[in-house]
Amino acid sequence: MADTITDLTETEAQAQAEAFRAGRDERAIAAAKETRTPTVVVDDVHIVYKVHGASAGKGSATSALSRLISRKRSPAITEVHAVRGVSFTAYKGEAIGLIGSNGSGKSTLLSAIAGLLPTEKGGIYTNGQPSLLGVNAALMDDLTGERNVVLGCLAMGMSPAQVKERYQGIVDFSGINEKGEFINLPMRTYSSGMAARLRFSIAAAKTHDVLLIDEALSTGDQAFQRRSEARIRELRKEAGTVFLVSHNNNAIRDTCERTIWIETGKLIMDGPTDEVVGMYERGERP
Amino acid sequence: MSTVSEPVNLSLPGGVDTGLTPKQLADKYGLTVSGARPGLFAYTKQLWGRRHFIMAFATARLVAQYTTAKMGQVWQVVTPLLNCAVFYLVFGVMLKNRDIPEYIPWLCTGVFIFQFSQSAIQSGTGAISYNLGLIRALHFPRACVPIAFTVIQLQQLLISMVVLIAILLGFQIPVGPTWLLVIPALLFQSLFNTGLALIMARIGAKTSDVSQLMPFILRTWMYVSGVMYSIAGSVHTWNPVAQFIMRVNPASVYMELIRHSLMPQIYDKHKYAKYQVLPPHIWALAIGWGVVMFVIGYVFFWKAEEEYGRG
Ligand SMILES: Nc1ncnc2c1ncn2[C@@H]1O[C@H](COP(=O)(O)OP(=O)(O)O)[C@@H](O)[C@H]1O
Ligand SMILES: [Mg+2]
Numbered sequence: 001m002a003d004t005i006t007d008l009t010e011t012e013a014q015a016q017a018e019a020f021r022a023g024r025d026e027r028a029i030a031a032a033k034e035t036r037t038p039t040v041v042v043d044d045v046h047i048v049y050k051v052h053g054a055s056a057g058k059g060s061a062t063s064a065l066s067r068l069i070s071r072k073r074s075p076a077i078t079e080v081h082a083v084r085g086v087s088f089t090a091y092k093g094e095a096i097g098l099i100g101s102n103g104s105g106k107s108t109l110l111s112a113i114a115g116l117l118p119t120e121k122g123g124i125y126t127n128g129q130p131s132l133l134g135v136n137a138a139l140m141d142d143l144t145g146e147r148n149v150v151l152g153c154l155a156m157g158m159s160p161a162q163v164k165e166r167y168q169g170i171v172d173f174s175g176i177n178e179k180g181e182f183i184n185l186p187m188r189t190y191s192s193g194m195a196a197r198l199r200f201s202i203a204a205a206k207t208h209d210v211l212l213i214d215e216a217l218s219t220g221d222q223a224f225q226r227r228s229e230a231r232i233r234e235l236r237k238e239a240g241t242v243f244l245v246s247h248n249n250n251a252i253r254d255t256c257e258r259t260i261w262i263e264t265g266k267l268i269m270d271g272p273t274d275e276v277v278g279m280y281e282r283g284e285r286p
Numbered sequence: 287m288s289t290v291s292e293p294v295n296l297s298l299p300g301g302v303d304t305g306l307t308p309k310q311l312a313d314k315y316g317l318t319v320s321g322a323r324p325g326l327f328a329y330t331k332q333l334w335g336r337r338h339f340i341m342a343f344a345t346a347r348l349v350a351q352y353t354t355a356k357m358g359q360v361w362q363v364v365t366p367l368l369n370c371a372v373f374y375l376v377f378g379v380m381l382k383n384r385d386i387p388e389y390i391p392w393l394c395t396g397v398f399i400f401q402f403s404q405s406a407i408q409s410g411t412g413a414i415s416y417n418l419g420l421i422r423a424l425h426f427p428r429a430c431v432p433i434a435f436t437v438i439q440l441q442q443l444l445i446s447m448v449v450l451i452a453i454l455l456g457f458q459i460p461v462g463p464t465w466l467l468v469i470p471a472l473l474f475q476s477l478f479n480t481g482l483a484l485i486m487a488r489i490g491a492k493t494s495d496v497s498q499l500m501p502f503i504l505r506t507w508m509y510v511s512g513v514m515y516s517i518a519g520s521v522h523t524w525n526p527v528a529q530f531i532m533r534v535n536p537a538s539v540y541m542e543l544i545r546h547s548l549m550p551q552i553y554d555k556h557k558y559a560k561y562q563v564l565p566p567h568i569w570a571l572a573i574g575w576g577v578v579m580f581v582i583g584y585v586f587f588w589k590a591e592e593e594y595g596r597g
Contacts, residue, residue: 028296035301038315043308065499088297089308115321116422116595125312126320129425139420142350151346154339155426199423258296270297 014226021253025272028257036091039210039241040113040130045122047083047108047265082108084265085122090210095232095242097252097259097273099280105265106245107134110212113243130210131156133203145176145183145190145198152202166205173231174201175224193219204231211235212243217251229255249277323591333427340430344437362442363449366401370394377514385560386516387552391457392545396513398446399541402439402472403479404504409435410483411500414491414594421595428594429587432487436480443472459549467547474576475540481576481583488587491594511537518563533565536575543572 083105090096098106111117113124114132139148149170153163174197176182176190187195196219203211217228232242232255246252252259252273259276261269269276269286279286299306306314324332370393378389386392413432414421421428447468455461490496510532512520517538521529532538546553546564555561565571 031300032296032298033300035303036299038299038311038317041308041312041317043312087308089299089311113320115592118596123309123312124320125308125317127315127317130320131425132422134422139423140346140350141419143346147346151339151342152424154342155336155420155424155430157335157426160338203424270295272296 021274024257025274028272037127038089039092039094039127040090040243041123041125042086042088042109042113043123043125044085044087045083045109045112045124046081046085046120047105047112047117048120049080049082049108051078051080082265083112083262086262086265086267087122088260088267088270090241090243092241093236094258095236095244095256097256097277098243098245098262099249099252099259099277100262100268104263106262107214108265109262110134110214110243110245113210114212126210128209130212131203131208132212132214133200133216134214139187139199139202141188142186144186145171148187148198149183149202152199153205156203156206158206170201170205173204173227174198175227193221193224196220197224200228204228204235207238208235208240210241210243214245215247217244218246218248225251249281252277321592323588326585326588329427329429329588329591333429333433336426336430339426340434340437343430344434344441347434348438348441362445366394366397366446367449369401370397373397373514381515386519386562387558387560388457388459388549391454391459391549392552393514394450394453395545395548396541398443398450399475399544400508400511400513400537401446402443402475403482403537403540404508405442406436406439406479406483407486407504408500409439410486411490411497413483413487415494418595428591429484429584432483432587433480436476436483439479440476454548460551462550464547464550468544471540471543471547471572474572477576477580478536478540481579481581484583484587488590491590507537511535511541513541516562517542518565519560534571536571536579539565539568539571539575543568 086105086109098109100106108117110132112119113126114130115124115126116132139152143151149167150163153166153170154160158166171177171183174194176194176198182190182194187198190198196216200213200216200220211232213232217225220228229251232244236242242255244252244255256273259269259271259273260267261276261280269279298304299311303311303314311317323329370390373393374390378393410432413435414428417431421431486496511517512532517532521532524532542564545562546568551557553562553564
């Protein structure tokens with residue numbers, strides 16, 4: 001798996017990306033006319049966060065008891081309507097970029113697709129269990145990188161033999177050991193970029209039907225971003241669907257042929273990447 | 287490309303599927319509601335598939351515990367011993383419970399066995415909330431976490447048992463064939479603990495207030511369970527309902543069973559004037575509590591499977 005990518009040089013990766021982008025919009029539009037296999041169907045989804053005002057805080061045992069018994073929540077419940085009626089369908093083999101300003105609802109939408117947030121209205125249907133890779137999806141901070149790799153792989157359902165076989169590939173792909181034996185240190189000693197790299201490497205070791213990446217690659221350095229983009233392209237070829245949230249528009253251009261633009265929880269545009277990202281950058285609205 | 291033509295929608299199905307609504311499309315290709323909980327049988331199968339994860343997770347947690355606290359391993363044994371010393375002082379010397387035969391080994395057994403259930407409840411309560419990062423990052427049956435925590439308790443119990451046996455030998459308690467009964471007794475207690483940990487994990491995941499109440503509940507439970515005084519010696523004048531409740535209390539059932547396995551002689555009325563009495567049907571109670579609590583806990587935890595990690 002990952003071994004093939006680790007051998008890629010910068011220029012080769014660059015060339016691959018170039019080839020991928022040439023005439024892509026036209027191909028995407030043509031492909032949309034064919035019969036495709038859907039992997040994620042988002043049908044008029046609304047997501048509402050209910051924030052329990054200032055009720056947080058740990059009181060004494062007696063006040064905790066009275067709160068439990070009366071079952072009364074703090075009266076001030078604020079509702080945040082984070083996603084308002086978004087619909088789209090994603091298909092097998094697609095890599096879809098998700099763009100929009102901060103707080104537009106990208107992370108919320110991905111959490112819901114991963115099944116970590118309930119929908120208020122509408123339905124989300126997926127092929128298999130999507131995997132979400134978030135910025136602060138810390139694994140086990142007090143354990144070494146090595147243990148995190150092993151435990152992460154086992155948790156994803158690999159057998160001990162498979163873990164043994166893939167371990168070195170994962171560590172090499174992450175590049176954690178490039179500057180010393182960091183893999184034997186607890187993950188809390190890693191920089192945020194290093195931690196993000198290791199987490200992505202663990203998740204990418206398995207084929208996913210649907211992989212959701214929420215800014216998880218943004219903290220990695222240039223060389224790692226190239227490598228991970230190549231890996232994303234490979235994951236798609238293995239008949240998966242990849243969603244990518246990134247504030248680096250070039251990363252989206254290099255990886256995704258389709259982009260969805262959301263703003264204040266509403267879908268603004270859903271189309272070929274160059275067209276959508278172009279308008280987003282120019283500040284135009286369709 | 288810069289021509290603002292009519293926006294192309296890559297979302298709409300093409301080919302033979304043209305015109306299907308999203309819901310129809312999802313049904314046609316057999317897509318399922320994201321995050322839906324699997325059936326009980328499928329869930330158990332998934333859980334079995336993660337058995338290596340459960341063991342590795344438990345071991346890793348245990349190692350981390352011992353390496354972060356410098357005296358981690360030592361405290362595991364010292365804390366219950368300190369408890370034994372305090373209870374001996376208060377209940378043995380000051381409240382004169384010393385006439386229970388072999389009071390110190392009897393007390394230590396009670397403290398260690400109660401500790402086993404107590405720590406299962408404590409770690410179960412925090413199992414989900416302390417591992418949210420892991421739960422949100424990766425997909426696996428959530429019951430792995432509370433179950434791994436009871437495996438940790440079991441590993442720690444083995445250390446405690448070594449200490450307990452040293453104490454028993456130090457007080458010249460004879461080794462006998464009934465000592466083997468400790469194994470099935472602890473097995474059913476582990477089953478009971480796992481069920482309880484699963485229940486507490488679901489409650490603790492939803493209501494953080496529970497962790498505030500836990501110390502109070504656990505202390506009360508310990509005081510009514512006869513860790514430091516003999517239940518049989520205290521309740522015989524009570525009304526029958528109260529007696530029944532005191533005697534079916536699972537903590538005292540397991541405690542009494544293990545005391546009886548390790549020191550059967552103190553239940554002998556020819557040998558001791560104030561001999562201990564084993565409540566009736568104690569094995570049936572021990573097995574019943576273990577199996578029933580495990581099944582209830584497992585189903586109760588599974589019922590909320592899709593909700594862990596939300597919020
Ligand atoms: N846990 C939460 N509780 C309440 N509101 C939230 C929570 N998380 C996000 N929000 C709100 O939902 C909206 C969308 O947030 P988010 O999905 O994180 O945006 P993005 O990822 O696009 O920056 C924002 O208005 C934010 O304030
Ligand atoms: Mg976000």
